[in-house]
Amino acid sequence: xxxxxxxxxxxxxxxxxxxxxxxxxxxxxxxxxxxxxxxxxxxxxxxxxxxxxxxxxxxxxxxxxxxxxxxxxxxxxxxxxxxxxxxxxxxxxxxxxxxxxxxxxxxxxxxxxxxxxxxxxxxxxxxxxxxxxxxxxxxxxxxxxxxxxxxxxxxxxxxxxxxxxxxxxxxxxxxxxxxxxxxxxxxxxxxxxxxxxxxxxxxxxxxxxxxxxxxxxxxxxxxxxxxxxxxxxxxxxxxxxxxxxxxxxxxxxxxxxxxxxxxxxxxxxxxxxxxxxxxxxxxxxxxxxxxxxxxxxxxxxxxxxxxxxxxxxxxxxxxxxxxxxxxxxxxxxxxxxxxxxxxxxxxxxxxxxxxxxxxxxxxxxxxxxxxxxxxxxxxxxxxxxxxxxxxxxxxxxxxxxxxxxxxxxxxxxxxxxxxxxxxxxxxxxxxxxxxxxxxxxxxxxxxxxxxxxxxx
Amino acid sequence: xxxxxxxxxxxxxxxxxxxxxxxxxxxxxxxxxxxxxxxxxxxxxxxxxxxxxxxxxxxxxxxxxxxxxxxxxxxxxxxxxxxxxxxxxxxxxxxxxxxxxxxxxxxxxxxxxxxxxxxxxxxxxxxxxxxxxxxxxxxxxxxxxxxxxxxxxxxxxxxxxxxxxxxxxxxxxxxxxxxxxxxxxxxxxxxxxxxxxxxxxxxxxxxxxxxxxxxxxxxxxxxxxxxxxxxxxxxxxxxxxxxxxxxxxxxxxxxxxxxxxxxxxxxxxxxxxxxxxxxxxxxxxxxxxxxxxxxxxxxxxxxxxxxxxxxxxxxxxxxxxxxxxxxxxxxxxxxxxxxxxxxxxxxxxxxxxxxxxxxxxxxxxxxxxxxxxxxxxxxxxxxxxxxxxxxxxxxxxxxxxxxxxxxxxxxxxxxxxxxxxxxxxxxxxxxxxxxxxxxxxxxxxxxxxxxxxxxx
Numbered sequence: 001x002x003x004x005x006x007x008x009x010x011x012x013x014x015x016x017x018x019x020x021x022x023x024x025x026x027x028x029x030x031x032x033x034x035x036x037x038x039x040x041x042x043x044x045x046x047x048x049x050x051x052x053x054x055x056x057x058x059x060x061x062x063x064x065x066x067x068x069x070x071x072x073x074x075x076x077x078x079x080x081x082x083x084x085x086x087x088x089x090x091x092x093x094x095x096x097x098x099x100x101x102x103x104x105x106x107x108x109x110x111x112x113x114x115x116x117x118x119x120x121x122x123x124x125x126x127x128x129x130x131x132x133x134x135x136x137x138x139x140x141x142x143x144x145x146x147x148x149x150x151x152x153x154x155x156x157x158x159x160x161x162x163x164x165x166x167x168x169x170x171x172x173x174x175x176x177x178x179x180x181x182x183x184x185x186x187x188x189x190x191x192x193x194x195x196x197x198x199x200x201x202x203x204x205x206x207x208x209x210x211x212x213x214x215x216x217x218x219x220x221x222x223x224x225x226x227x228x229x230x231x232x233x234x235x236x237x238x239x240x241x242x243x244x245x246x247x248x249x250x251x252x253x254x255x256x257x258x259x260x261x262x263x264x265x266x267x268x269x270x271x272x273x274x275x276x277x278x279x280x281x282x283x284x285x286x287x288x289x290x291x292x293x294x295x296x297x298x299x300x301x302x303x304x305x306x307x308x309x310x311x312x313x314x315x316x317x318x319x320x321x322x323x324x325x326x327x328x329x330x331x332x333x334x335x336x337x338x339x340x341x342x343x344x345x346x347x348x349x350x351x352x353x354x355x356x357x358x359x360x361x362x363x364x365x366x367x368x369x370x371x372x373x374x375x376x377x378x379x380x381x382x383x384x385x386x387x388x389x390x391x392x393x394x395x396x397x398x399x400x401x402x403x404x405x406x407x408x409x410x411x412x413x414x415x416x417x418x419x420x421x422x423x424x425x426x427x428x429x430x431x432x433x434x435x436x437x438x439x440x441x442x443x444x445x446x447x448x449x450x451x452x453x454x455x456x
Numbered sequence: 457x458x459x460x461x462x463x464x465x466x467x468x469x470x471x472x473x474x475x476x477x478x479x480x481x482x483x484x485x486x487x488x489x490x491x492x493x494x495x496x497x498x499x500x501x502x503x504x505x506x507x508x509x510x511x512x513x514x515x516x517x518x519x520x521x522x523x524x525x526x527x528x529x530x531x532x533x534x535x536x537x538x539x540x541x542x543x544x545x546x547x548x549x550x551x552x553x554x555x556x557x558x559x560x561x562x563x564x565x566x567x568x569x570x571x572x573x574x575x576x577x578x579x580x581x582x583x584x585x586x587x588x589x590x591x592x593x594x595x596x597x598x599x600x601x602x603x604x605x606x607x608x609x610x611x612x613x614x615x616x617x618x619x620x621x622x623x624x625x626x627x628x629x630x631x632x633x634x635x636x637x638x639x640x641x642x643x644x645x646x647x648x649x650x651x652x653x654x655x656x657x658x659x660x661x662x663x664x665x666x667x668x669x670x671x672x673x674x675x676x677x678x679x680x681x682x683x684x685x686x687x688x689x690x691x692x693x694x695x696x697x698x699x700x701x702x703x704x705x706x707x708x709x710x711x712x713x714x715x716x717x718x719x720x721x722x723x724x725x726x727x728x729x730x731x732x733x734x735x736x737x738x739x740x741x742x743x744x745x746x747x748x749x750x751x752x753x754x755x756x757x758x759x760x761x762x763x764x765x766x767x768x769x770x771x772x773x774x775x776x777x778x779x780x781x782x783x784x785x786x787x788x789x790x791x792x793x794x795x796x797x798x799x800x801x802x803x804x805x806x807x808x809x810x811x812x813x814x815x816x817x818x819x820x821x822x823x824x825x826x827x828x829x830x831x832x833x834x835x836x837x838x839x840x841x842x843x844x845x846x847x848x849x850x851x852x853x854x855x856x857x858x859x860x861x862x863x864x865x866x867x868x869x870x871x872x873x874x875x876x877x878x879x880x881x882x883x884x885x886x887x888x889x890x891x892x893x894x895x896x897x898x899x900x901x902x903x904x905x906x907x908x909x910x911x912x
Binding site: 005006007008009012013014015016017020021024035036037038040041042043044045046047048049052063064066067068069071072073074075080083088091092095096097098100110111113114115118120121122124125130132134143144152155156157159160162163166170277280281282331332364366369372378379382383386387389390392393394395396397398399400401410413414 | 463476528577616622835838839845866
């Protein structure tokens with residue numbers, strides 16, 4: 001067979017050892033905090049039945065599903081006429097019954113319903129797995145990427161919102177990243193729409209508020225008028241456009257503005273409860289900001305809306321989530337409400353890279369490499385290698401009796417900080433020469449001293 | 457939309473929290489040892505171009521690949537005549553350009569060639585990721601399963617074989633499993649075939665030797681005669697059929713039997729070198745057994761063949777590997793030799809389950825749950841929760857003000873060993889009541905005492 005020039009599919013990535021170390025640093029930080037807050041890990045298969053996935057992400061989402069061709073004779077049962085049918089979706093449905101998961105939420109909902117009798121509610125689950133989307137790849141957008149989700153379902157308590165924000169706070173404190181946690185509540189947005197008599201336009205109104213700073217009030221007004229909103233009602237939004245100040249000032253304004261909307265007041269009360277919990281000790285490391293322009297997931301979030309932005313790097317949201325009312329209704333199990341968040345590991349990676357803030361410990365290299373002079377030295381070194389490893393030290397021996405220059409350059413390129421050398425003299429004295437690759441300093445040491453130096 | 461009864465594709469699995477804890481115990485044990493021996497992690501995409509995968513696993517393997525339907529208009533460029541072509545493989549090739557990876561070896565080979573200029577050789581890589589095969593699901597055989605591979609490439613040194621066997625030894629010692637590491641060398645099998653003048657029949661002969669115990673010598677002989685082997689040559693195999701004894705006795709017999717085969721003697725020398733290294737301190741915890749019936753991967757292994765069997769549970773091999781000469785030739789990069797092993801996590805899981813040998817620590821549960829009496833108590837508890845977590849204790853509060861019975865039954869079902877209670881009296885004394893869920897014992901303790909008890 002002719003040699004192939006190897007490549008990988010568009011929008012997918014290989015991860016090199018150094019990238020893996022950094023990614024593992026992020027994943028293990030998130031996982032450890034998930035665990036500490038009592039979340040339990042589950043995993044679901046990469047493939048789901050298309051009947052599980054289709055119709056859950058809107059028409060656009062359906063198109064972005066990766067479908068798996070049925071195995072065996074995938075054309076069996078397909079009528080030849082169907083090939084000329086211009087509706088290829090129908091044909092696709094016949095020749096593929098499974099697809100790759102698009103997110104972790106729908107598989108989680110499916111999991112909950114399928115295993116409802118084995119689950120203790122409230123159920124706090126986390127899940128860190130890749131998802132696939134046939135999106136157009138671009139900078140920072142991939143066709144395969146990891147999601148890190150934590151959800152607590154089967155409980156309406158606002159303690160859950162508190163817990164998730166504390167968890168977010170701890171993750172970013174551990175990663176030494178300054179972030180702002182933006183909070184909103186869909187009920188406040190519903191209240192605003194209600195107060196101006198435009199309850200059905202909640203999405204338009206929120207999007208408009210969101211654009212205020214970018215395009216100015218006149219353009220926002222024109223946009224809403226263009227969508228058919230009544231001018232008198234639009235005028236009622238002016239005080240919202242004018243809203244300023246810190247969280248307390250905003251809340252105080254909203255309490256007055258929404259005084260006639262039960263829903264709106266409930267949203268404010270929910271926010272106040274969560275913020276009250278968050279004001280208790282121990283203090284947060286991150287800033288909490290009430291932001292009524294937060295419109296994330298408006299079609300399914302019913303209460304809290306959460307979004308996390310870096311204070312240091314201009315990049316989209318690096319974590320987000322919210323409360324929903326009905327996770328599993330589509331699978332025949334109504335009234336499962338909950339609240340969840342999802343960390344964007346790829347963006348967090350970009351932020352840490354840009355700030356050069358991966359700790360040295362995130363790069364786990366071999367600590368010491370033994371030079372290989374030949375058989376006699378190997379016999380001397382292998383037992384020492386065993387002792388070092390039994391002490392938890394990452395150690396290796398250069399496998400081949402190559403030129404010294406090549407062996408040292410391997411250590412250099414592999415970021416190995418120490419090289420140990422054992423020749424006739426060292427063997428006679430039952431010692432090794434340890435070379436610090438950075439300073440060039442060499443010391444003749446016993447195995448015990450070697451262990452202590454490497455452990456330090 | 458009508459409610460769907462949710463299910464997952466045949467041959468795939470959901471993993472519950474308890475299963476995940478156990479799986480993580482296995483994966484993290486293997487990963488830690490991989491790291492300690494200087495292996496570096498990489499990851500490759502779930503999807504590879506079909507041009508990378510096809511033709512690498514034989515005709516049967518090609519059929520077991522999961523193919524991904526091209527996204528967008530998958531029928532564009534397909535002539536309507538092609539649908540009636542009975543060769544559906546041709547059509548499949550047009551409507552799908554990507555497939556799910558079938559193993560970790562071919563993607564690794566592709567990775568090495570694609571990134572050859574960034575890699576320092578010898579390259580010691582490990583990879584723990586799922587693979588997919590459209591196999592017929594049956595007990596212990598799944599369509600999605602994890603492989604845990606470690607390979608060292610770009611080095612011919614037998615130290616690599618030693619390192620991998622030491623690594624295997626350490627993994628199974630840590631897992632507290634008694635295993636036997638079976639060793640063979642393809643050159644010995646080649647030598648035997650050469651000595652009897654049947655070099656081309658190496659596979660037939662090995663398979664025959666392997667069946668000896670099961671079906672008896674007469675049947676084995678008949679099988680080989682049926683395949684056209686000359687009777688006189690077959691008689692020359694008798695001493696091999698008769699071979700008995702420990703490793704040294706077998707080696708001594710083979711040295712004599714293979715005295716005229718340079719290849720055979722080289723195989724013996726290689727085995728002896730590796731076993732010599734393994735006889736050095738620190739001693740192995742596992743048994744090493746020379747087993748010339750080991751025929752694993754005969755079509756690509758060129759030197760050492762390794763297979764690990766449980767001494768305690770009758771199940772297939774739980775780890776295996778060997779040395780190969782040409783990993784990357786198919787992608788245009790010749791002469792990359794190496795040696796690798798792969799752990800079978802699913803079978804190791806089954807062995808540990810059957811022996812009830814998962815340690816209690818493999819099941820990571822919340823350590824303490826606070827009962828939720830209401831708002832006043834919540835205000836008292838949340839700061840304590842924060843202190844416990846800052847000490848690394850996995851702690852949670854029951855989110856809802858539910859009946860006590862429900863809260864305790866949640867703790868019970870979630871295997872939470874301690875429940876902490878704070879009512880009026882506790883709050884007044886700045887203490888909590890800690891209940892041991894197993895013994896039923898209750899103690900009124902300070903937060904500091906609580907930390908010490910939970911840390912113990």
